Amino acid sequence: MFLSIDLCPSTRLFESDFFRILLTVANERNKKFPIAIAISGLWISNHPEEFNWLINNKKSLDITWVNHSFNHPYFRDKPLNENFLLSPRVNIKTEILMTEKLLLQHNQVPSIFFRFPGLVSNKITVKELNNLGLIPIGSNAWLAKGEQPKSGSIVLIHGNGNEPAGIKIASKLINRNINWLPLNYALSGSE
Incomplete structure (x- = not known):
């Protein structure tokens, strides 16, 4: 199984207790x-102490940095097919490259992986992603939504305080x- 932790923009507290469990x-x-x-x-820009804490604990955490866009845009008044990175207001290339640049500055x-905000994409956004040499990853075990993990699952949780369940x-x-x-290892089929 693969553990993925989303750090979307949030004003809530970083799930430090959970990360300490991983260290233990x-x-x-x-x-x-x-x-x-x-x-x-x-998230990186608004949580510099927590981001540095993650970096400083890489001796115990084998972190794969997955790009999750810069702004993680969400519009409460829009349907999914016009939301997140599907919004006509969003430049997906800019969203991706700004986060890559910020990681490199630190x-x-x-990694070569990208997770679409909200797990929402279409053929056009996937093609744009592939043109940048990135591979989209989803999840078949979003725990807060009640999805059950099984062998080979990519488990999804939020480490930004948004989904305590x-x-x-x-x-x-x-x-x-x-x-x-x-x-x-998900690319190689190893489990």
């Missing part, structure tokens, strides 16, 4: 805990005897 498990198992962090540029290497479920999963893998 890594220390108990004497190996880095693999996580994919789908990070938005605004000496962090972005998902964090609660994930906290129980982490301590089970699950072989958590780095996200790049």
Whole structure:
């Protein structure tokens, strides 16, 4: 299984207790805990201390940085087919490149993965993503929505305080005897 943690823009608190659980498990198992962090540029900009904390704990966390757009635009009054990165107001290339640039400015290497905000995309946005050399990742186990993980699942939780129910479920999963893998293993079919 693969653990992915979304850090969308949020004014809520960083789920530091959950990340400390990951550190504890890594220390108990004497190996880095693999996580994919789908990070938005605004989250990095608005949470510099927490971002630096993640970077400083890379000795225990095997972090794959997944681009999650810069602004993670969401419009409450729009349907999904006109929302997030599908909005005509959004320049997807700018959204992607601004986050990549910000990660590089912090000496962090972005991965080849991209998670669409809201998991909402279409053929056009996927093609634009592929033209930039990126691969979209979704999830078949969004814990806060009640989706159940199974072998090979990409588990999705939010580490930005927006979905405490998902964090609660994930906290129980982490301590089970699950072989958590780095996200790049999903491309090879290894489990």
